Amino acid sequence: MSADLIDGKAFAAGLRERVGEVAAAFAKAAGRKAGLAVVLVGEDPASQVYVRNKGRQTIACNMESFEYRLPAGAQEAELLELVERLNRDPAVDGILVQLPLPHHMDELKVIAAIDPDKDVDGFNVVNAGRLAVGQPGFVPCTPLGCMMLLKDRLGDLSGLDAVVVGRSNIVGKPMAQLLTAASCTVTVAHSRTRDLPEVVRRADIVVAAVGRPQMVKGDWIKPGATVIDVGINRVPAAGEGKTRLVGDVDFDEAAKVAGAITPVPGGVGPMTIAVLLRNTIVAAHRNEKIALEEGSL
Numbered sequence: 288m289s290a291d292l293i294d295g296k297a298f299a300a301g302l303r304e305r306v307g308e309v310a311a312a313f314a315k316a317a318g319r320k321a322g323l324a325v326v327l328v329g330e331d332p333a334s335q336v337y338v339r340n341k342g343r344q345t346i347a348c349n350m351e352s353f354e355y356r357l358p359a360g361a362q363e364a365e366l367l368e369l370v371e372r373l374n375r376d377p378a379v380d381g382i383l384v385q386l387p388l389p390h391h392m393d394e395l396k397v398i399a400a401i402d403p404d405k406d407v408d409g410f411n412v413v414n415a416g417r418l419a420v421g422q423p424g425f426v427p428c429t430p431l432g433c434m435m436l437l438k439d440r441l442g443d444l445s446g447l448d449a450v451v452v453g454r455s456n457i458v459g460k461p462m463a464q465l466l467t468a469a470s471c472t473v474t475v476a477h478s479r480t481r482d483l484p485e486v487v488r489r490a491d492i493v494v495a496a497v498g499r500p501q502m503v504k505g506d507w508i509k510p511g512a513t514v515i516d517v518g519i520n521r522v523p524a525a526g527e528g529k530t531r532l533v534g535d536v537d538f539d540e541a542a543k544v545a546g547a548i549t550p551v552p553g554g555v556g557p558m559t560i561a562v563l564l565r566n567t568i569v570a571a572h573r574n575e576k577i578a579l580e581e582g583s584l
């Protein structure tokens with residue numbers, strides 16, 4: 288391996304530390320803690336672990352965690368009612384409805400029901416629109432976390448060639464918008480892209496958000512490029528019933544060529560939760576009309 292490792296886990300820990308300090312000051316000034324509500328529908332084991340982690344980290348950052356669980360068979364109307372109640376609750380600054388939802392629910396409709404000023408995931412169309420036109424709003428946590436890692440590593444990104452593989456509303460698209468806003472020359476690749484290896488070879492910055500284990504190979508990477516691997520794929524591992532996590536990038540190959548690369552686990556994943564907490568404390572300051580010192584996060 289010749290690439291530098293981009294330690295998302297360590298960066299996320301630092302960010303949580305800063306969020307925790309800001310949240311403690313907020314609690315004093317506002318006379319209450321900032322609050323994050325997380326809604327989980329169904330019993331998916333991975334989502335349960337993930338929601339539990341979020342709750343723990345929220346409390347560790349001096350904020351209040353509210354967890355709501357609905358059975359997999361719950362009606363969409365019941366979920367919409369809960370979201371409305373959380374919209375009105377002054378103790379709740381941020382609302383996250385864990386995705387994916389059961390198939391009988393319309394995700395877009397549920398996300399649209401969240402008050403845009405409590406939408407700390409940044410998935411609501413109002414926030415997507417704000418990002419598209421460059422107005423302040425909430426930016427989806429995963430792409431914002433990737434940007435923090437990139438800026439920390441590279442400083443000014445202007446003029447760099449960036450390739451984003453994947454065009455989902457929650458990762459690929461907002462990622463491309465953030466890179467465009469940072470003055471990169473951005474290419475968005477997807478399942479219909481012709482000669483993906485050749486497209487990726489042009490990139491100074493590669494962001495892989497595909498959901499295909501180890502798809503991006505070492506010989507797709509321009510020597511010295513910065514590689515951000517968003518993929519979280521659980522694959523079978525040696526040993527009966529064992530599994531492990533791998534990214535969308537073939538790490539061992541890519542690390543021989545890249546200048547820097549994020550690992551999976553320990554890269555983008557921990558950043559996502561840390562940014563969620565960051566967005567929540569930002570939301571709390573806006574809701575209480577308390578100024579948040581520039582640069583404190």
Ligand SMILES: NC(=O)C1=CN([C@@H]2O[C@H](COP(=O)(O)OP(=O)(O)OC[C@H]3O[C@@H](n4cnc5c(N)ncnc54)[C@H](OP(=O)(O)O)[C@@H]3O)[C@@H](O)[C@H]2O)C=CC1
Nearest residue numbers: 429453454455458477478496497498517518519555556559
């Ligand atoms: N680290 C974190 O915090 C997070 C990680 N993730 C992970 O990131 C990955 C992507 O997530 P998400 O964006 O939600 O996924 P989606 O399934 O919504 O989108 C996947 C994208 O990849 C494209 N794609 C699929 N196959 C190929 C291919 N063979 N070649 C090129 N492009 C392809 C699709 O193209 P098309 O549009 O043409 O279908 C689509 O745009 C997953 O592994 C997910 O688990 C997601 C969220 C947070």
Ligand SMILES: Nc1nc(=O)c2c([nH]1)NC[C@@H]1CN(c3ccc(C(=O)N[C@@H](CCC(=O)O)C(=O)O)cc3)C=[N+]21
Nearest residue numbers: 383384385386387408519552553554555556557559560
């Ligand atoms: N409304 C909503 N918002 C989300 O942000 C959201 C969601 N729904 N649904 C699921 C995806 C996925 N996602 C991850 C976040 C952190 C890790 C993470 O912390 N990963 C650790 C490893 C965790 C493990 O070991 O399983 C790591 O990469 O080091 C992973 C995945 C957020 N998502």
